[in-house]
Amino acid sequence: MKAASIQCIASYFPATELTNEMLIEQMGGDWNPQDIYDKTGILSRRIAGENECSSDLGIKAANKLFETGGISHQEIDFLIFCTQSPDYFLPATACVMQEKLGLRTSCGALDVNQGCSGYIYGLALAKGLIESGIAGKILLITAETYTKFINPRDRSTRTIFGDGAAATLIVSVDGDEEKIGPFVLGTDGRGAENLIVPAGGMRMPKTVETLVERADEGGNVRSLANLYMNGPEIFNFTLKTVPKTAAELLVKSGKSLDDVDYFIFHQANKFMLERLRSKIKIPESKFWLDLEYGNTVSSTIPVALEKAKKQGTIRAGDEVMLVGFGVGYSWGATLVKMW
The missing domain is CATH 3.40.47.10 (Thiolase/Chalcone synthase)
Incomplete structure (x- = not known):
């Protein structure tokens, strides 16, 4: 029996940092850094560059995984990209990432437009693909640049969201034990x-x-x-x-x-x-x-x-x-x- 199992995870964050102190300096108001932290638990967040898209973050997370995860680009047979801030309306960003990551052309690739529950949904899809025999090694990438949607003067959302990506390798393993x-x-x-x-x-x-x-x-x-x-x-x-x-x-x-x-x-x-x-x-x-x-x-x-x-x-x-x-x-x- 084949079972789906997580084998490795690697994350990546943009270089630009926005601290609570910087946020208050930019927006003003009668609040302070400790107030923001006490409510949100956030001291700082990372912000994607003007020309830095979700695919860029996801590719960098995936390349970190390839460097440390003991697997090559050519072994991946399915790419799932979870984002609500895609590069384009069409084509699917996963197709663009397939070429940039050097995955083989026999690799399936699709986008999942899902947000805060997206990783769970991605794992469910990966499990189904593996345990049905459709794929054996799946790269699940989650990446968002929500800050591009946020108005600089909207402190209700600007205090909370940051940009980042993670790449998860899910593989087929032998055994009866359910891993996911x-x-x-x-x-x-x-x-x-x-x-x-x-x-x-x-x-x-x-x-x-x-x-x-x-x-x-x-x-x-x-x-x-x-x-x-x-x-x-x-x-x-x-x-x-x-x-x-x-x-x-x-x-x-x-x-x-x-x-x-x-x-x-x-x-x-x-x-x-x-x-x-x-x-x-x-x-x-x-x-x-x-x-x-x-x-x-x-x-x-x-x-x-x-x-x-x-x-x-x-x-x-x-x-x-x-x-x-x-x-x-x-x-x-x-x-x-x-x-």
């Missing part, structure tokens, strides 16, 4: 308008009118072509959905909370994560909270996995619960056996 899974996935499109870039697609093309900037009741300035987030609604959705999702995964896997060695959730912000941990009753010693690079959307979970493994926080054989949630609304959870 089971999965719990969910969608509720009624929440679509609460985390959205309204203008720029076919539903609302960019026009002179959509680029007009307006201030909201909190003094945050944005246009319809900028990222909008309804923080309170996102928070309520998360507190309602994530505990149920974790409980469903435990039932589906036949495990208890105590059976799970460690928990890595999408690193949205400190306040939200602390509330989730408390509500689910996860011990602090088994729960990851680290927003060193800000909220990097679909990359927060693989970045955390890579860092936790390097630090020795999680070890080979550990059972780790991964939970992603957010834009869509979309959510997903799975268990992975550490490699």
Whole structure:
């Protein structure tokens, strides 16, 4: 029997750093760096350059993986690229990356337009491709440049999001033990308008009118072509959905909370994560909270996995619960056996 297993992860972040102090200097206002950190858990975030796209970040993460992961470009037989900030409407950015990464032309490649739950969805797709015999070595790349959507005068989103990428190698291994899974996935499109870039697609093309900037009741300035987030609604959705999702995964896997060695959730912000941990009753010693690079959307979970493994926080054989949630609304959870 063939099973899908994670073999290696490598991450990459742009060079430009935006600290809380720099943010306040640029935007002014009656706030201070400690206030931002206390609420978000973020001291700084990385910002992609003007001509630096998601594919550029993803390619650099993938090349780091090839340098350290014991696999060559020519061995990859499927590329999954997860992003909501693609290089183009068409072609798929994954096709562009195939050529730039030097992957063989018999390699399948596709884009997944998914955000904060995207890594979980990517793992589900990779597992299906491997265990159905379609592919044997899959490169799952998550990369975002959300900061390009953010208005410089919108502190509701600018304090939170950062740019970054992660590359994960998922391979076929022999054995009956499930290394990735089971999965719990969910969608509720009624929440679509609460985390959205309204203008720029076919539903609302960019026009002179959509680029007009307006201030909201909190003094945050944005246009319809900028990222909008309804923080309170996102928070309520998360507190309602994530505990149920974790409980469903435990039932589906036949495990208890105590059976799970460690928990890595999408690193949205400190306040939200602390509330989730408390509500689910996860011990602090088994729960990851680290927003060193800000909220990097679909990359927060693989970045955390890579860092936790390097630090020795999680070890080979550990059972780790991964939970992603957010834009869509979309959510997903799975268990992975550490490699």
